[in-house]
Amino acid sequence: MTEHKRSAAIRYTLVTLTMCLIIAPFYWIYSSSVKESTEIVSLAPTLFPQTFTLTHYANLLSSSDYPIYLTNSVVVSAATMAITVVLATSAAYGLYRLPFPGSKTLYRMILLAYIFPGSLLLIPLYVMLSSLNLLDTQLALIIINVTFAAPFSVWLLKAFFASIPFELEEAASLDGASWLQTLLRVVLPLASPGVASVAIFAFITSWTEYMFASILIISDANRTLPVGLAGIIGQYVIDWGLLLAGAGATTLPIILLFVLIGRYFVQGLLEGGVKA
Amino acid sequence: MNSKHSRICLTFLGLALFMLALVPAQAQDAVEIVIWHMEQPPQRVERVQGLIDEFNAANPGIVVSQDVQSWGEIYTKAPASVVAGNAPDILFAIPDFTPIIRELGAVQPVDDFVAEIDETHGYFDVGIEPYTSDGHVWAIPLWNMAHAIWYNIDDLEEAGIEELNNWADWANAVEALTGDGRYGIGLPANRNLYTDQVVYNFMINAGASDLYNDDGSLRFNNEQTVQALDFYGQLSQFSPPDSPSWAWGEAEVCLGSGACAMVNQFAFLRSYEANGGDPANLGVMRMPVAEGVEDPGTISYVNAAMILTDDMAKQEAAYEFLRFIFQPDNYGLFLNMEPGLFLPITESGFESETYWSDPLVVQYRDQLETVLDYSRSGRLFGFTGGQTFPSIARISAQNLLSQVGQLVVVDGLDGAAAAEEGEYLMMEAIE
Amino acid sequence: MLGVALVSPLALWLLATIAYPIFSLIRLSFLDVGVIGTGGEFVGFENYQRVLNSRAFWPSMGRSVVWVLGNGLLQTVLAFSAALVLNMPFRGRALARTWVILPWIVPTVVAIIVWKWMLGTSGGIVNTILLRLGVIQEQLGFFSTGNSAMASLVGINSWRFFPLLTIIILAGMQGISKDLYDAAGVDGASAWQRFTNITIPGLKPVLFVMGLVGTLWSVNIFDVIYLITGGGPSRGTLTMPVLIYDMAFLQYRLGRAAAAAVLMAAAVTLFTIAFIYFLAPREADDDDEGWQ
Numbered sequence: 001m002t003e004h005k006r007s008a009a010i011r012y013t014l015v016t017l018t019m020c021l022i023i024a025p026f027y028w029i030y031s032s033s034v035k036e037s038t039e040i041v042s043l044a045p046t047l048f049p050q051t052f053t054l055t056h057y058a059n060l061l062s063s064s065d066y067p068i069y070l071t072n073s074v075v076v077s078a079a080t081m082a083i084t085v086v087l088a089t090s091a092a093y094g095l096y097r098l099p100f101p102g103s104k105t106l107y108r109m110i111l112l113a114y115i116f117p118g119s120l121l122l123i124p125l126y127v128m129l130s131s132l133n134l135l136d137t138q139l140a141l142i143i144i145n146v147t148f149a150a151p152f153s154v155w156l157l158k159a160f161f162a163s164i165p166f167e168l169e170e171a172a173s174l175d176g177a178s179w180l181q182t183l184l185r186v187v188l189p190l191a192s193p194g195v196a197s198v199a200i201f202a203f204i205t206s207w208t209e210y211m212f213a214s215i216l217i218i219s220d221a222n223r224t225l226p227v228g229l230a231g232i233i234g235q236y237v238i239d240w241g242l243l244l245a246g247a248g249a250t251t252l253p254i255i256l257l258f259v260l261i262g263r264y265f266v267q268g269l270l271e272g273g274v275k276a
Numbered sequence: 277m278n279s280k281h282s283r284i285c286l287t288f289l290g291l292a293l294f295m296l297a298l299v300p301a302q303a304q305d306a307v308e309i310v311i312w313h314m315e316q317p318p319q320r321v322e323r324v325q326g327l328i329d330e331f332n333a334a335n336p337g338i339v340v341s342q343d344v345q346s347w348g349e350i351y352t353k354a355p356a357s358v359v360a361g362n363a364p365d366i367l368f369a370i371p372d373f374t375p376i377i378r379e380l381g382a383v384q385p386v387d388d389f390v391a392e393i394d395e396t397h398g399y400f401d402v403g404i405e406p407y408t409s410d411g412h413v414w415a416i417p418l419w420n421m422a423h424a425i426w427y428n429i430d431d432l433e434e435a436g437i438e439e440l441n442n443w444a445d446w447a448n449a450v451e452a453l454t455g456d457g458r459y460g461i462g463l464p465a466n467r468n469l470y471t472d473q474v475v476y477n478f479m480i481n482a483g484a485s486d487l488y489n490d491d492g493s494l495r496f497n498n499e500q501t502v503q504a505l506d507f508y509g510q511l512s513q514f515s516p517p518d519s520p521s522w523a524w525g526e527a528e529v530c531l532g533s534g535a536c537a538m539v540n541q542f543a544f545l546r547s548y549e550a551n552g553g554d555p556a557n558l559g560v561m562r563m564p565v566a567e568g569v570e571d572p573g574t575i576s577y578v579n580a581a582m583i584l585t586d587d588m589a590k591q592e593a594a595y596e597f598l599r600f601i602f603q604p605d606n607y608g609l610f611l612n613m614e615p616g617l618f619l620p621i622t623e624s625g626f627e628s629e630t631y632w633s634d635p636l637v638v639q640y641r642d643q644l645e646t647v648l649d650y651s652r653s654g655r656l657f658g659f660t661g662g663q664t665f666p667s668i669a670r671i672s673a674q675n676l677l678s679q680v681g682q683l684v685v686v687d688g689l690d691g692a693a694a695a696e697e698g699e700y701l702m703m704e705a706i707e
Numbered sequence: 708m709l710g711v712a713l714v715s716p717l718a719l720w721l722l723a724t725i726a727y728p729i730f731s732l733i734r735l736s737f738l739d740v741g742v743i744g745t746g747g748e749f750v751g752f753e754n755y756q757r758v759l760n761s762r763a764f765w766p767s768m769g770r771s772v773v774w775v776l777g778n779g780l781l782q783t784v785l786a787f788s789a790a791l792v793l794n795m796p797f798r799g800r801a802l803a804r805t806w807v808i809l810p811w812i813v814p815t816v817v818a819i820i821v822w823k824w825m826l827g828t829s830g831g832i833v834n835t836i837l838l839r840l841g842v843i844q845e846q847l848g849f850f851s852t853g854n855s856a857m858a859s860l861v862g863i864n865s866w867r868f869f870p871l872l873t874i875i876i877l878a879g880m881q882g883i884s885k886d887l888y889d890a891a892g893v894d895g896a897s898a899w900q901r902f903t904n905i906t907i908p909g910l911k912p913v914l915f916v917m918g919l920v921g922t923l924w925s926v927n928i929f930d931v932i933y934l935i936t937g938g939g940p941s942r943g944t945l946t947m948p949v950l951i952y953d954m955a956f957l958q959y960r961l962g963r964a965a966a967a968a969v970l971m972a973a974a975v976t977l978f979t980i981a982f983i984y985f986l987a988p989r990e991a992d993d994d995d996e997g998w999q
Contacts, residue, residue, distance in 0.1 A: 106714060265808070269877075
């Protein structure tokens with residue numbers, strides 16, 4: 001074997017190992033979710049399904065409000081994404097393109113919002129949201145999710161905003177463009193991979209959030225997917241088939257979304273080459 | 277994402293969603309009753325909804341609706357909702373949950389209604405006591421749940437085990453049953469209610485039922501508790517290594533799949549076959565009793581409904597709904613939202629035709645009758661000895677019994693040291 | 708002052724959702740409140756005294772430190788390895804780089820279900836594979852002792868978060884000039900030397916921010932721990948967030964929980980200050996101070 005071939009073999013082995021660590025659990029969810037119940041809990045697990053059934057998925061659809069949870073999750077995540085993008089872009093633009101005395105300190109303060117954990121803020125936030133009559137509304141979740149998505153988003157945007165030459169903006173303003181026109185026509189298009197990354201980051205942050213959704217939402221009609229899924233875990237009985245179907249169905253939409261836009265998220269970050 | 281228009285679009289999208297979320301619910305004229313219960317599995321929700329629909333159709337002046345919560349969060353959510361003013365009208369409860377909500381002043385006494393149900397349907401004796409405190413009854417008993425030892429008949433037959441008369445027999449049997457990838461018994465050592473229940477079941481059958489003296493002081497650290505804990509540790513050696521992360525479901529899987537020869541468990545008729553067990557192979561027996569203990573028993577949970585609304589019209593509507601539920605035919609359907617697990621708490625329910633005609637109940641009738649028999653002598657930690665001390669709520673909310681069990685199983689302490697530490701933890705919890 | 712005007716919406720948003728709740732939390736820590744929603748008397752520092760003197764507090768602080776260090780170490784190792792692997796040229800690289808993020812995009816609850824199931828002993832796949840390979844003779848109880856449960860939880864949590872870190876590191880690697888590597892190649896530097904002398908220094912600003920934010924994220928992790936072990940067995944995984952939740956909602960001592968929360972936030976703040984003071988990259992040739 002030549003030196004070249006050997007190094008290629010090592011390379012592909014390493015890649016395969018890495019991807020196995022990532023993918024294997026998902027393979028296990030999906031392949032098991034189509035097995036009969038008795039095969040799922042069998043003491044000799046089967047790597048490839050020996051039986052095939054869609055009962056668990058049928059159960060999931062007929063006995064839980066999966067479509068409602070899905071809609072709620074999409075609505076909450078999309079709104080979180082929209083608000084986060086607007087707030088973070090505007091803040092990042094202010095901080096990096098129009099620096100003012102204290103802007104660096106302010107920037108640090110924003111990132112340090114993560115010092116205070118959600119679990120500690122749960123109690124006061126609950127009381128606050130309830131006094132605003134926002135309990136059991138999706139708006140409450142959107143408010144919270146933006147809070148936890150925005151600070152990191154501002155940091156993500158920095159590399160993109162910092163890499164745009166100031167001369168471009170100056171040229172635009174010499175042409176008589178207002179700051180808003182400059183932002184929308186000059187800066188944002190150049191920073192668009194970063195904005196896309198932020199949008200996806202915010203969406204995912206909201207999509208996976210569990211703690212607040214479980215406490216702030218009371219009625220089934222407003223529940224998001226993670227909480228709905230936790231609901232079918234059940235207290236006394238574990239129906240692994242239903243649970244795996246639920247896990248699979250909860251993961252599927254986000255996988256599909258990533259098939260469509262995943263590369264923008266990763267490429268956005270990579271192209272921006274986070275310089276920090 | 278990078279054009280001006282799509283950004284504006286997104287902004288409007290966000291605003292539109294805001295508006296949507298703010299649309300208030302439509303007002304209605306009928307009396308609305310909101311029920312919170314914690315029976316999340318889909319078929320239970322469906323069964324309850326069926327009964328609600330029937331009731332609503334027959335009672336035009338009342339609209340009952342259910343919101344399903346989880347036991348994991350209700351201890352946080354219910355007090356918060358009482359404070360926020362959006363508490364339900366009816367809230368399901370177990371005995372140690374009631375004192376917490378009572379502390380907030382939100383629970384209505386229901387003495388008269390409970391007396392009415394007792395008169396028409398005949399409550400079993402074990403029903404009302406756990407909810408009686410300070411001269412009132414605070415919740416309406418709905419059903420009972422009780423533990424027993426469930427086992428795979430063929431395992432015991434192969435090992436030549438016939439009767440387990442005492443703990444020495446039991447220990448020998450469990451040891452003999454262990455081997456060839458099979459564990460003699462599945463005993464949980466998690467920090468949860470399930471482990472609390474099993475540890476307490478050992479305590480009952482070692483003669484350590486009472487946690488409190490008559491004056492409300494603790495009597496946990498005693499000889500019988502020590503014996504129970506030591507024995508728990510002894511049997512745990514023959515339990516699967518992941519039992520420190522178990523809840524009820526894992527025990528079910530272990531029994532049904534044949535990995536465990538026996539488990540200490542509620543009556544889950546629905547899952548045994550799904551987990552790979554052959555229905556004809558499911559055996560049940562009373563937990564063996566330690567030598568010299570005179571009043572053996574089993575742990576049982578009476579579940580109940582608390583009335584939280586202080587509006588008289590709503591209270592009356594809530595009672596009307598519960599009267600409907602206690603009608604024997606409806607009650608049988610209600611209990612069989614989880615066949616076997618939920619046992620009747622009234623004489624008329626015990627006779628109910630719908631109760632005994634559920635296919636699973638028919639299939640496992642013998643086993644179920646055995647458990648029903650035990651359930652009538654059931655008891656619950658902190659609710660024995662004729663008195664209830666509200667501080668039990670803090671002991672059970674923190675799962676201190678299972679924490680003591682873990683000291684023995686996980687940390688390898690002996691019973692005496694664990695009992696001493698346990699009493700300290702309990703004192704700390706209730707001071 | 709257009710800049711100020713543009714930053715202010717976010718600043719105000721965070722003030723309302725973080726600063727105000729912090730203020731009420733601090734207030735609560737001086738009151739004798741039990742069950743959430745009941746009133747309470749002002750008791751001065753009594754809550755703080757009781758928390759500091761309780762048996763559970765310091766061990767939980769210690770476990771939180773172990774948790775953060777364990778996660779930090781494992782995630783760094785995993786993320787660096789994955790980033791180095793994915794930075795090599797191979798067919799399908801773009802695809803692999805996209806999908807490495809997968810564990811991070813699934814809800815925690817899904818991760819919990821699948822790992823708890825895979826690590827079980829009644830037919831759990833991990834035990835089965837290890838047994839068949841002859842690596843172990845008896846099934847491992849991944850959650851059966853405090854230490855093994857802690858290690859398993861660190862593993863599960865790291866599996867969820869290392870992908871994001873991998874991508875950030877990859878992005879940082881893109882930002883390092885190729886010329887540096889070429890020059891090093893001419894000088895005959897080994898791969899390890901190139902890694903320590905060029906890659907690591909080049910990544911320092913990124914690593915700094917991820918170290919800081921990652922630490923803050925992981926110290927506050929609650930759901931994975933609570934939903935799998937509930938802080939057990941034998942309090943072996945009772946980290947500070949779980950202890951605080953315990954005090955507030957299971958012991959019904961809201962005031963004391965608030966005091967514990969404030970103490971924890973103080974500890975984290977001290978850590979943050981030290982982290983920034985000692986580790987913030989200072990680059991003389993650049994007008995921005997690195998960790999921005």
